[in-house]
Amino acid sequence: MNIIVKCVVVGAIETxxxxxxxxxxxxxxxIDPGEEAGKILRVIDENKIKxxxxxxxxxxxDHIGAVEEIKIKTGAKLLAHKEDNIFMEHPELNGxxxxxxxxxxxxxxxxxxxxxxxxxxxxxxxxxxxxxHTPGGICLLTGKHLFSGDTLFYGSIGRTDxxxxxxxxxxxxLEKLMKLDDDVRVYPGHGEMTTIGFERxxxxxxxx
Ligand SMILES: [Zn+2]
Ligand SMILES: [Zn+2]
Numbered sequence: 084m085n086i087i088v089k090c091v092v093v094g095a096i097e098t099x100x101x102x103x104x105x106x107x108x109x110x111x112x113x114i115d116p117g118e119e120a121g122k123i124l125r126v127i128d129e130n131k132i133k134x135x136x137x138x139x140x141x142x143x144x145d146h147i148g149a150v151e152e153i154k155i156k157t158g159a160k161l162l163a164h165k166e167d168n169i170f171m172e173h174p175e176l177n178g179x180x181x182x183x184x185x186x187x188x189x190x191x192x193x194x195x196x197x198x199x200x201x202x203x204x205x206x207x208x209x210x211x212x213x214x215x216h217t218p219g220g221i222c223l224l225t226g227k228h229l230f231s232g233d234t235l236f237y238g239s240i241g242r243t244d245x246x247x248x249x250x251x252x253x254x255x256x257l258e259k260l261m262k263l264d265d266d267v268r269v270y271p272g273h274g275e276m277t278t279i280g281f282e283r284x285x286x287x288x289x290x291x
Contacts, residue, residue, distance in 0.1 A: 084105050084106060084107050084204075084205045084206070085105075085106040086103060086104070086105065086106065086206055086225055086226055086228055087102075087103065087104045087105075087106050087109075087111070087130060087132075088101060088102075088103050088228060088270065089101065089102040089103075089126050089130060090270065090276075091119075091122055091123050091126050093116070093117050093118040093119040093122060093123065093148075093149065094117045094118030094119060094145055094148060095118070095145075095182075096145050096182075096273070097273060097274075098115060098117035098118065098145045098146055098272060098273060099115070099270065099271060099272055099273060099274075100113065100114065100115050100116050100117055100123055100149075101113070101114040101115065101230055101270055102114075102123070102126050102127055102130070102132055102134075103206065103208075103225065103228070103230070104130070104132045104133075104203065104204065104206065105203065105204030105205045105206040107204065107205060108133075108204030108205060109130070109131050109132055109133055109204070110132075110133045110135050110203045110204030110206070111132045111133065111134060111135065111203050111204065111206065112134065112135060112136045112137070112138050112159075112201070112203050112206075112208065113127070113134055113136075113137045113138070113153055113157075113159065114137075114138050114139075114140065114223065114230050115138075115139060115140055115146040115147075115232065115272060116137060116146075116147070116148070116149035116150055116153045117144075117145045117146045117147065117148050117149060118145070118148040118149055119149060120149035120152035120153055120156070123149060123153060124152075124153065124156055124157075127157065134153070134157040134158075134159040135159060135160075135203040135204075136159050136160055136161070136162050136201060136203060137150055137153055137154060137157075137159045137160070137161045137162070138161075138162045138163070138195070138201065138208070138223060139161070139162070139163040139164075139167070139171070139189075139191075140220060140221055140222065140223070140230060140231070140232025140233065140234075140272060141163075141164075141167050141170065141216060141217040141219060141220040141221070141232055141233060142163065142167035142168070142169070142170030142171035142172075142177055142189075142217060142219065143170055143177050143178050143217065143233070144170075144174070144177045144178040144179035144182065144183045144187040145178065145182075145183070146232070146233075146272065147171060147177070147187055147188075147189050148179075148183065148187045150189045151189065160192040160193060161189060161190070161191050161192045161193075162191060162192070162193050162194075162195045162201065163191040163194065163195065163219065164194065164195055164196065164210075164212065164219030164220070164221050165191075165194040165196070165219060166214070166217075166218040166219030167217050167218065167219030167220070168190075168191070168219070169218075169247065170217060170219075170247075171188065171189050171190065171191065172188055172189070172190055173188065174186060174187055174188050176246070176247075195210050195221065196210065196212065197210055197211060197212030197221070198210065198211075198212075201223070206225055207225060208223045208224065208225045209223070209224045209225070210222075210223060211223070211224060211259060211260070212256075213231075213232070213234045213256035213257075213259060213260065214249065214252040214253075214256060215234060215241065215243055215248065215249055215250065215252040215253025215254070215255075215256045215257075216232070216233045216234055216240075216241035216242065216243060216245075216248055216253065217233075217245075217247060217248065218247055218249070218252075220232055220233070220234055220241075220256070222234055222235075222260065224263070224267075227264070227266055227267050227268055228267070228268050228270065229260070229263065229267050229268065229269050229270065229279070230270045231260070231269050231270065231271045231272065232271070232272045233271075233272040233273065234253070234256055234257070234260070235257065235260055235269060235271060235277075235282060235286075236271045236272075236273060236274050236277075237269075237271060237274050237275040237276070237277040237281075237282075238277070238282075238285060238286055238287070239274075239286070239288065240253060240257065240286070240288045241253070241272075254290065257288070257289055257290075258290075260279065261279070261282075261283055261289060263279045264279060264280075265278065265279055265280030265283065266278060266279075266280060267279040267280075269282065
């Protein structure tokens with residue numbers, strides 16, 4: 084089985100939404116549908132993906148804006164970490180009121196926590212709890228693919244100067260990610276793809 088990974092860049096601050104699926108059954112997930120549901124649904128249709136879950140790496144407005152529409156069109160359930168409810172359910176806290184249209188809010192159908200395994204077809208996604216950017220931030224690992232949300236970027240890391248962010252927690256979360264193999268491909272919430280090996284050697288925010 085191979086994992087299909089499609090990136091859809093959405094919204095004003097160019098969030099990377101990912102559609103990931105098992106190549107045999109075509110069952111899959113949508114990660115961080117931040118905006119532009121139509122664009123995401125087109126990729127789902129073109130690749131004939133059966134979406135089982137929508138998963139949020141965290142609850143900021145730029146990662147949740149298209150959740151409702153994707154849910155209605157696919158019937159998928161929304162999974163997120165409980166500690167990010169504070170953002171998901173409150174437009175005034177998730178940035179929507181400040182930077183967006185003030186209406187972005189969603190509620191999880193089921194909560195996920197660190198070390199949970201999410202299954203879609205033969206694909207298994209392991210939840211890694213990575214607080215720091217937000218308290219309920221997660222990364223998702225399947226095989227050699229890591230969806231890193233706003234925790235780890237190409238040559239950078241997520242901001243920790245927002246309310247409820249915590250820089251100490253962020254450093255501990257990055258340590259967790261640095262336990263992964265060099266050849267793990269990293270798909271961040273914004274910007275270019277990278278690898279754990281590259282970030283281990285070049286990222287100025289990683290302690291070594
Ligand atoms: Zn964020
Ligand atoms: Zn973001």
